[in-house]
Amino acid sequence: MKTPAVIAALAALAHEYRLAIYRLLVEQGTGGLPAGAIGDRMGLQPSSLTFHLQALQRAGLISQQRASRQIIYSADYDTMNGLVGYLTDNCCAAEGAACCPAPSARAARTARRKKAA
Amino acid sequence: MKTPAVIAALAALAHEYRLAIYRLLVEQGTGGLPAGAIGDRMGLQPSSLTFHLQALQRAGLISQQRASRQIIYSADYDTMNGLVGYLTDNCCAAEGAACCPAPSARAARTARRKKAA
DNA sequence: TTGACCTTTCGAGAATTCTTGAAATATCGT
DNA sequence: ACGATATTTCAAGAATTCTCGAAAGGTCAA
Structure with a gap:
């Protein structure tokens, strides 16, 4: 997105x-x-x-x-998925920042989204 | 939130x-x-x-x-977490809808958020 | 084809948001 | 205290968004 x-x-x-x-x-x-x-x-x-x-x-x-x-x-629903994906991806760009979903959950979601696109 | x-x-x-x-x-x-x-x-x-x-x-x-x-x-970061939580929670309110993260990931995120609040 | 129904389009005005430049505030080095 | 630096406040105007009522566009049933 x-x-x-x-x-x-x-x-x-x-x-x-x-x-x-x-x-x-x-x-x-x-x-x-x-x-x-x-x-x-x-x-x-x-x-x-x-x-x-x-x-x-x-x-x-x-x-x-x-x-x-x-x-x-x-x-x-696709657009909302894309929106949430964008927000979560861009939320934790700084490594080690105390934020957002745990790295493992984030990786899983990214993989799922890339497949869908 | x-x-x-x-x-x-x-x-x-x-x-x-x-x-x-x-x-x-x-x-x-x-x-x-x-x-x-x-x-x-x-x-x-x-x-x-x-x-x-x-x-x-x-x-x-x-x-x-x-x-x-x-x-x-x-x-x-907390506010963004809250925002993403709200959006994901309200994205899949209809059971069985083809949307958003898988139920397990959603449950995990919800649990984490409640603890933080 | 006429009339009823459901929704959209259009135009005008109200409200809100955004931009800009000038002035004000706060902090620092001398 | 003074001048320089960094940022905010203020006021005015431009641009955008929102609301509302009236009219128009499709669709159906008789």
Whole structure:
């Protein structure tokens, strides 16, 4: 995951409503949720909801799919994996720093991520 | 780590300069770096640099310490750990979702975090 | 094809964030 | 105490993000 994409994902999640929407969609799993249902739970105006959904989508955190009249949104787990990978990798660059996951866990996660990419 | 703090940390990192500054400080380890040296490397105006350093500091991602005339900034790893923990915990809330680190790694990280808090 | 439903688009205004230069603060060496 | 160095504060303006209401775009059922 490149730095501009990381910044986009961070910015997308750095908002009360968007973080809540994303968490809600993660809970829903691959089934996702139609826009209207999201708006109801969040108490958001339709146009405001679309604004935030688009922000999440541009960042690659969620994706949409039309189902007749409704538009179903669901979480894109890959982007979150990439984000967490970037943050953990860049968290412990200094050797011996008292931080983050233990080296073994970090190595395992890096290997898994490289395979996925 | 509570949601407002998570949003603050995400917002602080969601900016080109601030993410670069944070990464630079992480590389430096506990020794940190004086404000001037950060500004030189980033090519930032002093007042702009202070603005961004304060944003990172308010989010708990970095801390400062005076050393005679200079002010040394260094990364606060705990907040990043908390942020990564929050993101990983909330990434795989749906059971069986094809996402994030394997359950065992997640459990280990959660246990470590709880101990630290 | 008409009307109802669900969602997005558009435009305007409010709020927030970012940048910049000038002035202020704090520390040091002389 | 004075001048130099390092950084922050302040105020103003530019840029961006967010919210809201009205209108438009698809999709379905009759």
